[in-house]
Amino acid sequence: MRTQLTQDALEFARVVDIALRNAGGVDLARRAEQDGDIAEVERVLEQLGLWDLCAASDADDGEVAAAVCRAAGRVALPYPVAERLAADPDAGYDALAVASGPARVNLASLTPGLRWAVCDGAGHRAPVTTTGPALGTMLGPLVSEVELGEWGPGDVRAERLALVLPCWTLLGMMDTTMEATRRHLLDRHQFGQPLAAFQALQFRMADTATSYQAYEELAKYTLWSVLTDQPGAAVDVLSCRLAALETAEEVFRTGHQMHGAMGFCDEVDLSWLSRHGQAMRRLPWGRSQTRARLLEAMADTPFTGLYGDGLLNTAEAVLP
Amino acid sequence: MDFSDSEAAASLRQELRGLVREHVPGTFLGAFTSDPQDLALAQSFCRLLAEKHQLTPAWPVEYGGNAASPWEQAVVREEMWAHFEPRGAQYMGVNWVGPAIMRFGTDQQKEEHLGRIAGGEVIWCQGFSEPEAGSDLASLRTAAIEDGDGWRVEGQKVWTSYATMADWCFLLTRTNRDAPKHRGITVFLVPMDRAGIKVVPIKAMVGPHHLNEVFFEGVHVTGDDVLGEVDAGWNIVREALAFERVGIARYARCDRLLNMAPAALDDRWETLPVELKERWAAALVHVRQSRLLAYRVIQLVETGEVDPADTAAYRIAATQTDQEVAEVLMDMLEERATGASSRDQLFERAVDDHWRYAQAATVASGSIEVQRLLLSRALLKDR
Numbered sequence: 001m002r003t004q005l006t007q008d009a010l011e012f013a014r015v016v017d018i019a020l021r022n023a024g025g026v027d028l029a030r031r032a033e034q035d036g037d038i039a040e041v042e043r044v045l046e047q048l049g050l051w052d053l054c055a056a057s058d059a060d061d062g063e064v065a066a067a068v069c070r071a072a073g074r075v076a077l078p079y080p081v082a083e084r085l086a087a088d089p090d091a092g093y094d095a096l097a098v099a100s101g102p103a104r105v106n107l108a109s110l111t112p113g114l115r116w117a118v119c120d121g122a123g124h125r126a127p128v129t130t131t132g133p134a135l136g137t138m139l140g141p142l143v144s145e146v147e148l149g150e151w152g153p154g155d156v157r158a159e160r161l162a163l164v165l166p167c168w169t170l171l172g173m174m175d176t177t178m179e180a181t182r183r184h185l186l187d188r189h190q191f192g193q194p195l196a197a198f199q200a201l202q203f204r205m206a207d208t209a210t211s212y213q214a215y216e217e218l219a220k221y222t223l224w225s226v227l228t229d230q231p232g233a234a235v236d237v238l239s240c241r242l243a244a245l246e247t248a249e250e251v252f253r254t255g256h257q258m259h260g261a262m263g264f265c266d267e268v269d270l271s272w273l274s275r276h277g278q279a280m281r282r283l284p285w286g287r288s289q290t291r292a293r294l295l296e297a298m299a300d301t302p303f304t305g306l307y308g309d310g311l312l313n314t315a316e317a318v319l320p
Numbered sequence: 321m322d323f324s325d326s327e328a329a330a331s332l333r334q335e336l337r338g339l340v341r342e343h344v345p346g347t348f349l350g351a352f353t354s355d356p357q358d359l360a361l362a363q364s365f366c367r368l369l370a371e372k373h374q375l376t377p378a379w380p381v382e383y384g385g386n387a388a389s390p391w392e393q394a395v396v397r398e399e400m401w402a403h404f405e406p407r408g409a410q411y412m413g414v415n416w417v418g419p420a421i422m423r424f425g426t427d428q429q430k431e432e433h434l435g436r437i438a439g440g441e442v443i444w445c446q447g448f449s450e451p452e453a454g455s456d457l458a459s460l461r462t463a464a465i466e467d468g469d470g471w472r473v474e475g476q477k478v479w480t481s482y483a484t485m486a487d488w489c490f491l492l493t494r495t496n497r498d499a500p501k502h503r504g505i506t507v508f509l510v511p512m513d514r515a516g517i518k519v520v521p522i523k524a525m526v527g528p529h530h531l532n533e534v535f536f537e538g539v540h541v542t543g544d545d546v547l548g549e550v551d552a553g554w555n556i557v558r559e560a561l562a563f564e565r566v567g568i569a570r571y572a573r574c575d576r577l578l579n580m581a582p583a584a585l586d587d588r589w590e591t592l593p594v595e596l597k598e599r600w601a602a603a604l605v606h607v608r609q610s611r612l613l614a615y616r617v618i619q620l621v622e623t624g625e626v627d628p629a630d631t632a633a634y635r636i637a638a639t640q641t642d643q644e645v646a647e648v649l650m651d652m653l654e655e656r657a658t659g660a661s662s663r664d665q666l667f668e669r670a671v672d673d674h675w676r677y678a679q680a681a682t683v684a685s686g687s688i689e690v691q692r693l694l695l696s697r698a699l700l701k702d703r
């Protein structure tokens with residue numbers, strides 16, 4: 001049992017972290033929302049050599065890819081890192097998102113040079129034929145309406161990566177939110193003492209940190225399941241998404257509550273992370289839809305636990 | 321990363337499942353029932369495990385263990401708890417009393433106790449909580465008063481699990497009333513048949529044998545009974561409790577019961593509201609998360625980086641998930657949730673037992689509030 005990412009993955013992510021921070025951090029998102037300018041982002045990412053990674057065919061690269069997505073999430077990077085790392089350019093597409101029906105895709109309009117495709121989570125893929133302008137709304141500033149071409153068979157590994165890698169991006173957003181909230185509780189004084197001294201806030205922070213840690217471990221497990229084609233991978237990606245949505249709701253809610261009015265202000269990074277996280281939390285499916293899909297998927301693919309089928313192949317359906 | 325069992329852990333898991341299948345009847349729902357045969361079965365199963373050095377697999381070979389990895393120890397915890405703990409009352413002796421004696425005991429104490437614990441021959445209880453000392457354990461009042469060649473113990477313990485059947489007590493006493501409360505505490509290893517000890521069972525919803533009062537009236541103890549040093553017991557308690565780290569593998573029974581539900585409910589499964597089935601699916605995810613948090617702690621133990629905050633996060637998640645699963649399963653039983661008694665309703669009885677015991681999950685072994693304090697203190701350190 002090894003529950004940690006490879007040292008290579010951690011080291012690569014550290015380099016990405018530093019590069020993105022030096023390039024402006026969350027200010028990169030502020031700039032992109034203002035005028036769609038992501039030239040600096042593209043330059044930095046190109047220099048880092050991210051697009052040589054083959055997450056779909058190499059498990060070590062897959063771990064690096066996940067760690068990079070997390071680093072991108074920490075600054076709400078206005079670029080489809082997860083979508084590009086899930087894609088297979090040799091199969092004719094450069095970026096892959098999950099969507100179905102009349103589709104909305106996050107970050108597509110920022111990258112007109114990329115060949116986008118969507119997959120439906122059920123084994124089908126369709127090319128994006130037309131990308132509309134960014135909606136520019138508060139909660140979907142960089143989301144676009146897209147038109148799709150004909151649906152055809154998709155690639156299972158790529159589809160699962162397209163579900164799990166954005167979960168790592170969301171994890172990165174939670175990293176920053178948790179640290180900012182921790183810092184605020186220590187720095188902000190009310191009633192003559194730091195907020196961190198109030199037990200009600202301590203307890204809430206402890207519960208939120210527990211959920212966040214539990215989600216981090218699940219994100220790692222799910223990545224391993226996908227990269228090693230575990231029998232339960234099809235439901236694992238949905239369970240990871242469900243946990244991501246549950247945890248994001250708790251982490252951002254706690255972040256906003258602890259920050260008070262300050263957390264809503266554009267000068268504070270939390271406000272940007274919270275708004276830009278919305279696209280990932282609502283697209284392609286929100287919490288209820290994801291939960292319904294998970295239950296449906298469990299009918300065909302047993303959920304792997306100690307006593308489910310799969311990992312140990314020791315299902316014991318009834319007592320004894 | 322690799323989340324699969326190692327070859328040794330997978331083989332141990334299969335061996336344990338085989339032993340359970342062969343020696344533990346399907347009707348067994350724990351050693352602590354009103355039927356004395358359940359306890360007898362647990363005692364004989366313990367001896368069977370001990371013969372195979374599987375009762376204390378992670379202990380050093382010289383003390384009756386197998387020098388196994390913490391991962392194999394976790395397998396034992398998971399398999400035993402999932403099968404309604406056929407080790408019975410061995411939990412404390414195996415998990416932390418033994419390791420504490422290894423760390424702080426004299427050669428004579430090691431000789432006397434470790435072999436018997438590894439052999440499954442002895443049951444321990446912990447003399448910790450008192451009427452006025454619960455979560456604030458260090459405020460305990462049970463006194464050991466110097467008397468002739470030793471001390472005379474006067475006082476009362478409460479909530480003492482297994483006291484009615486225990487052979488030995490890991491007893492915390494106050495030996496110095498003038499010292500600050502965390503100092504002046506001494507640990508004694510006391511046989512439960514020593515004169516002056518009286519056990520009074522407390523009837524409770526968690527079932528028989530779980531809760532007792534223990535009264536100490538003029539109980540004579542000597543220097544040979546002291547574990548570690550006089551007045552330095554608090555350090556032993558802190559370290560002893562750290563030995564168990566992840567404690568009970570509650571998630572393993574949750575996992576098993578949730579997985580049984582569709583087949584056990586049979587036709588009724590199809591008629592359940594979709595919303596309830598979705599809660600069941602989500603509960604499976606939460607159980608997996610609890611298991612992974614336990615593995616996180618074990619991984620940190622392996623690298624020597626674990627601190628109480630990591631353990632606290634696991635415990636907060638695992639105990640709350642235990643209660644979540646209990647509610648989901650009870651909802652699935654519908655009207656049968658109000659009582660199951662006949663022997664052909666095993667699943668209902670298992671759920672009934674799980675729900676009652678789960679109520680104590682966030683209270684026992686350090687309340688969830690204490691875990692939140694530990695975690696938040698670590699989180700909110702100014703660094």
